[in-house]
Amino acid sequence: MGRQKAVIKARREAKRVLRRDSRSHKQREEESVTSLVQMSGVEAIGMARDSRDMAPIVARNDAQAQYLNAIERKSLIFATGEAGCGKTWISAAKAAEALIHKDVDKIIVTRPVLQADEDLGFLPGDISEKFAPYFRPVYDVLVKRLGASFMQYCLRPEIGKVEIAPFAYMRGRTFENAVVILDEAQNVTAAQMKMFLTAPRGKRDGDRERGYHPVRPAGRRKIGSERCVGTFR
Template sequence: MTETGRETAASCSLAASAARPGIRPGIGPVLPAGVRWKVPLRRNGNSRRGSASSYSFDIEGITGPRANTMTESANGKRRLVTGDGAAGEFPHTLPGVRTEVVLFDNSDQMVQSLGSHDEALRFIEEQFPDVNFHVRGNELSISGPATDVPRIMRLLHEVRGLVARGTVISPAVLQQLVALLRTQSLQNPVDVLTHDILSSRGKTIRPKTLNQKNYVDAIDDNTVIFGIGPAGTGKTYLAMAKAVQALQQKEVSRIILTRPAVEAGERLGFLPGTLSDKIDPYLRPLYDALHDMMDPESIPRLMAAGTIEVAPLAYMRGRTLNDAFIILDEAQNTTPEQMKMFLTRLGFGSKMVVTGDVTQVDLPFGTRSGLRIVEEILQGIQGVNFSVLDAADVVRHRLVGDIVNAYSIWDDAQRNRVKHSASREKRGEHA
């Protein structure tokens, strides 16, 4: 064979393709193992997307009378051919490539699983760019690297479980499912994504990550729960959903929502307007969440009756809160004294959830955050739980998670720089 005008052949594993009717295996010489090839595979006309794809793989040196051949022509194009010389169509199995077929019960189940206009299938293709998908009737053939195909099969298994429970499959749901599968937890992802807390106005509120599910379970199992994590992790929203659920199920007789109005110095006296005018801007996020979970027309009535109370933290002093679901939001802006005051308001039949982000403290310089020190004080006390959420649990815009990660890296670098500088000064090595 010469480098031009003739074809160089390398044998490929026949695997599944040898068993397919009409395929006559060919024979070709073997290139040394370790040669890297990129092989385009033409999709059948019934493919959902119809675009060409390719595999990169290492030649394994497989040969014999039942091997397919891969050839490189004079113009540099590589193709998979069968014994009769026809270009190989998907699916053919190459070295290091695995093929699986998913059979759906009917076309409705297939559409529900792959999404409207195949948007779910397109999302999976984007997540696994080296994998080919081929649709024919109610069958979905998947062929690609042996490391990727089992992950996709697991993903589709969970998707079918979600469909069976009535979940609408969208790219957002798939993104949550992929994240759950990456945790390699023993927890069934379907159980996490179908753990409904509350349904209101056509919207179902449920945890979307494993940490969120653990946080919700902790609220069920404990009396005082701390939800600590960055913005967008759902710590306050899920706590409020549990509070509304407890009220609807008559587990408590009222909901109390509170925040430290640290930006106004907690006294609020110098601000213009009535008390309501002064505190509303600081409590607005809690009102917004309530409107998502309850009939907006019922909220003023419940507040007038005292069933729902929204007030600044300063108004908790001296009270004992019985038979209530109490949420303290933005707790990183409490002092240790305020945190102690709040926690000791707990009465019989009540539950407390304290939420905050220790990286966003707005207290005056030099003032310690009550949330930062409370864990070392209360750790180990029965009935008290600390649930930590992180950037992986951010369920807002994708950029929010990236921003949280970037700030976390920057904060760590700053702390290390300060620690290193202090260490050098201690040794008398001034920069």
């Protein structure tokens, strides 16, 4: 009889402990959720949002105004100018804007790598990691306009919203509903540029594929400005 009472008492104690632990776990969950909501500064629980620069892209001079107008109206734009005049920044910011508004499905960023035959094999990592240092000028703008977390999401291979690759890897590519940014385009040959510009575009939905080609005239130049569609100084 005494043994049976001890078993019953032990069961009751076990149930009490389980209930207490359950309440404690639930309380910790509620506290964690509350903390996350307070940290994010939102009233509803949802996917965390990065702070992103949503300021309008405004031209600072007539040349930038012409550049922005060309991006809005044309599917292929060349831009030339000195360092710091906004060629790459404007193209990357407008690309981010188009991706956010779902005007395009992806952003492709490429540039020639001035090494022995663009061979990056000696660098560690996959092709994205090898090319990352060259991608930095555009990357910084995209992170600011898209937000860091969303940018990392877009870069995931299975997502593919933002793709980076050396210019040598563009051969045979098909671009569909994408913004393609060719940075430092002055360092490609005329034959390479022709190959790039005549790449298959897939289905063209109202010329929604866009190509931005920031060209810096200083230093070694293989593509003359007279071959450009427009000039940005």
